[in-house]
Amino acid sequence: MAYEDLAPMVDYVNRVVQVAGKYTLDEPFEVGWGNIVLDVTPRGLCTRTLRREGVTFRVHHRLLDGDVVIETDRGSRTLPLAHDSVASFYGAFCRAAAEFGIRPPRTSRICEIPGAPAGLEGDRTARSWDAGAARLMWTALDLAADGLEEWQAPFLGHRPRVGVMWGGFDLSATRWRAERTVPEPDRPPFQQNAQLHAYVSVGFSFGDAKAPHTGMYAYIWPQPDGLADRSWGVEGAAWHPDAGLVLLPWSALRETPDPRRAIVAFGDAVYDAAVETAGWPSDLVGPRVDGWYMSTTPTDVVQHREREHADQRRRERRG
Numbered sequence: 316m317a318y319e320d321l322a323p324m325v326d327y328v329n330r331v332v333q334v335a336g337k338y339t340l341d342e343p344f345e346v347g348w349g350n351i352v353l354d355v356t357p358r359g360l361c362t363r364t365l366r367r368e369g370v371t372f373r374v375h376h377r378l379l380d381g382d383v384v385i386e387t388d389r390g391s392r393t394l395p396l397a398h399d400s401v402a403s404f405y406g407a408f409c410r411a412a413a414e415f416g417i418r419p420p421r422t423s424r425i426c427e428i429p430g431a432p433a434g435l436e437g438d439r440t441a442r443s444w445d446a447g448a449a450r451l452m453w454t455a456l457d458l459a460a461d462g463l464e465e466w467q468a469p470f471l472g473h474r475p476r477v478g479v480m481w482g483g484f485d486l487s488a489t490r491w492r493a494e495r496t497v498p499e500p501d502r503p504p505f506q507q508n509a510q511l512h513a514y515v516s517v518g519f520s521f522g523d524a525k526a527p528h529t530g531m532y533a534y535i536w537p538q539p540d541g542l543a544d545r546s547w548g549v550e551g552a553a554w555h556p557d558a559g560l561v562l563l564p565w566s567a568l569r570e571t572p573d574p575r576r577a578i579v580a581f582g583d584a585v586y587d588a589a590v591e592t593a594g595w596p597s598d599l600v601g602p603r604v605d606g607w608y609m610s611t612t613p614t615d616v617v618q619h620r621e622r623e624h625a626d627q628r629r630r631e632r633r634g
Contacts, residue, residue, distance in 0.1 A: 318527035324448040329484040335374035336481030337420030349475025355460040397444035427482035459519035462578025463488035531563040539592040548584030
């Protein structure tokens with residue numbers, strides 16, 4: 316799955332999902348931008364349920380079907396994703412949404428895509444829909460989401476749901492703690508406001524023109540010292556100081572016996588680094604169990620297992 320092969324479709328879908336993505340900015344802000352993420356569904360990417368005066372709706376970008384469904388309490392409307400330009404799709408979407416009383420997004424600005432036109436209505440570059448590339452994109456997002464959701468589940472602190480950030484178009488799982496930090500001064504406001512508190516981020520990216528590398532990434536904010544020469548849980552994962560990222564190439568992930576488990580191991584290694592180099596609490600992560608276990612196991616047994624898990628993790632870090 317080379318970036319060069321997927322780049323035209325990644326670029327197009329990144330712009331298309333920004334149309335409905337703008338509505339999520341009207342939602343109450345959740346630390347970590349949890350209010351904006353798109354869920355990875357069995358068919359594509361979907362907004363959360365959005366409630367406006369007179370209408371409740373969500374927008375489902377069905378990559379495997381090549382269409383977008385506007386689902387509302389009044390009915391639904393399906394639009395093809397195959398348009399001759401982003402501007403053409405934007406116009407068709409706004410007209411369809413208006414049928415349900417949904418106003419156009421408050422802005423049509425294209426975000427976080429270098430070299431893009433200022434607004435969606437001005438993006439008239441010719442586009443074509445590649446169903447094969449769309450399936451490859453969904454397959455990668457689905458696998459990465461599966462592993463990241465398992466990694467994220469036992470964290471006891473604040474954790475926005477795993478999902479795609481529609482601006483940068485990366486799949487993100489982030490753990491936060493209430494420790495104020497100083498944002499980087501040369502960043503735009505939306506990025507600075509994401510840096511007001513400490514966090515650990517693990518995710519998946521298709522890459523971009525400057526860094527055409529598809530795979531998993533991770534970083535700790537603020538970036539601590541001592542990240543060089545660490546083990547990152549999966550063969551092929553490495554610290555890249557120039558980028559400030561730990562990177563696990565997709566090709567290396569796919570060579571592991573169980574990519575889902577490898578993603579969990581990668582995330583665990585990143586959090587261990589946060590504990591050892593940035594003072595993150597080791598007791599904020601419990602054992603991984605399922606709902607059946609928690610619905611049938613006596614509380615004293617659960618607490619005992621939690622203590623054993625914490626002791627084991629401390630021993631592993633020491634040795």
